[in-house]
Amino acid sequence: xxxxxxxxxxxxxxxxxxxxxxxxxxxxxxxxxxxxxxxxxxxxxxxxxxxxxxxxxxxxxxxxxxxxxxxxxxxxxxxxxxxxxxxxxxxxxxxxxxxxxxxxxxxxxxxxxxxxxxxxxxxxxxxxxxxxxxxxxxxxxxxxxxxxxxxxxxxxxxxxxxxxxxxxxxxxxxxxxxxxxxxxxxxxxxxxxxxxxxxxxxxxxxxxxxxxxxxxxxxxxxxxxxxxxxxxxxxxxxxxxxxxxxxxxxxxxxxxxxxxxxxxxxxxxxxxxxxxx
Numbered sequence: 001x002x003x004x005x006x007x008x009x010x011x012x013x014x015x016x017x018x019x020x021x022x023x024x025x026x027x028x029x030x031x032x033x034x035x036x037x038x039x040x041x042x043x044x045x046x047x048x049x050x051x052x053x054x055x056x057x058x059x060x061x062x063x064x065x066x067x068x069x070x071x072x073x074x075x076x077x078x079x080x081x082x083x084x085x086x087x088x089x090x091x092x093x094x095x096x097x098x099x100x101x102x103x104x105x106x107x108x109x110x111x112x113x114x115x116x117x118x119x120x121x122x123x124x125x126x127x128x129x130x131x132x133x134x135x136x137x138x139x140x141x142x143x144x145x146x147x148x149x150x151x152x153x154x155x156x157x158x159x160x161x162x163x164x165x166x167x168x169x170x171x172x173x174x175x176x177x178x179x180x181x182x183x184x185x186x187x188x189x190x191x192x193x194x195x196x197x198x199x200x201x202x203x204x205x206x207x208x209x210x211x212x213x214x215x216x217x218x219x220x221x222x223x224x225x226x227x228x229x230x231x232x233x234x235x236x237x238x239x240x241x242x243x244x245x246x247x248x249x250x251x252x253x254x255x256x257x258x259x260x261x262x263x264x265x266x267x268x269x270x271x272x273x274x275x276x277x
Contacts, residue, residue: 037252038150040176041245042262044215045069045090046208048156048178049079052149056080056119060145060156060178062103064094066271068222071215073102074267081108081118085158086130086142096138113143122148126170131161131180131187146171151250154178155200159209162192168199175253177202180209184226193231203253204260207231215270228261235259 036053043049043062050058059079065072067089082103087096092111095101110116113125123145130140144167147154155171156178157163163171177200180187187209188196197205210228213219232238237258244265 036150037247037249038152039245039247040154040206042206042208042264043074043244044071044212044264044268046085046156046158046178046180047073048208049077050121050147050149050154052120054120056121058083058118058121058123058147060147061085061091061158062093063091064089064097064099067094067099069215070217070221070271071212071268072271074265075102077103079103079107081110081116081123083123083145083147083156084109084111085145085156085160086135087111087138088135088159091158110145111143120149124148126167128157128160128167130159134159134187144171146174150248152176152248152253155202156208157196159187162188163196163199165199171200174200174202175250176204176206176248178206178208181207181231182210182226182228183230184224186225190231197257202257204248204258206260206262212264215264215268217270232259232261 038053039051041049041051045063046061047063048060050060057079058081059077060083062082063069063073069090084092089097089099093099093101108118110123110125113127116123116125126144126146128142128144130142135142142158142160144158144160145156152175153173154176155174157180159180179193179196181193207228211222211225213227237256239258239260241260241262244263
């Protein structure tokens with residue numbers, strides 16, 4: 001791994017932060033502040049809500065409740081826009097497979113490459129390719145979603161395969177990278193994960209798309225999806241948050257590359273019954 005990336009070592013530095021969190025790290029950046037703070041709220045799996053300084057909300061990759069995953073999607077969310085990286089049921093609420101979706105018909109859907117504006121948030125979709133061997137039923141479409149908010153750049157890669165040089169160039173300087181990582185290498189191999197971190201060099205790495213054991217009914221479900229702890233073991237600068245949300249600004253970005261894991265939303269509950277895809 002390149003210098004500056006969160007690395008596996010024998011003497012890991014681990015920090016646990018409790019409660020809704022605002023990082024307060026002096027001299028974290030010399031960049032001028034643009035637009036105050038933004039929040040990141042983790043739902044579960046690969047689903048996040050991004051809130052802007054003006055109060056706009058983006059929901060990224062909502063999963064279909066109790067399909068493959070053993071837990072429900074929380075009700076009563078009212079985002080201004082829904083961002084979908086690709087049409088798998090654990091990222092598009094089951095829309096592609098014809099399931100009834102929970103959101104209003106008039107909500108803005110962003111599911112393609114290009115530039116999109118939602119109030120004081122800009123979303124840039126970059127054409128990618130779903131990791132092999134999955135997604136053949138929809139041509140392995142996957143759009144890497146770049147979110148510019150409060151003077152920061154967040155990147156959610158969905159289920160993209162190894163990042164190419166061209167994709168990394170289009171992504172630009174990323175502050176927060178949301179990357180599918182799990183102990184069973186379901187989407188990306190460990191080598192592809194390390195290469196992505198070294199190439200993108202985010203200030204904060206947020207692992208996603210891993211098994212959450214307390215929400216699953218059996219140790220072998222969902223199939224072929226590992227937990228995050230085996231990958232985290234022995235790594236430097238790991239911040240395990242005891243909350244599902246954090247407030248960030250350019251000034252409070254950590255001075256060193258940091259791996260940050262969230263609790264799942266307390267609104268997410270184990271499902272009474274699971275559907276098989």
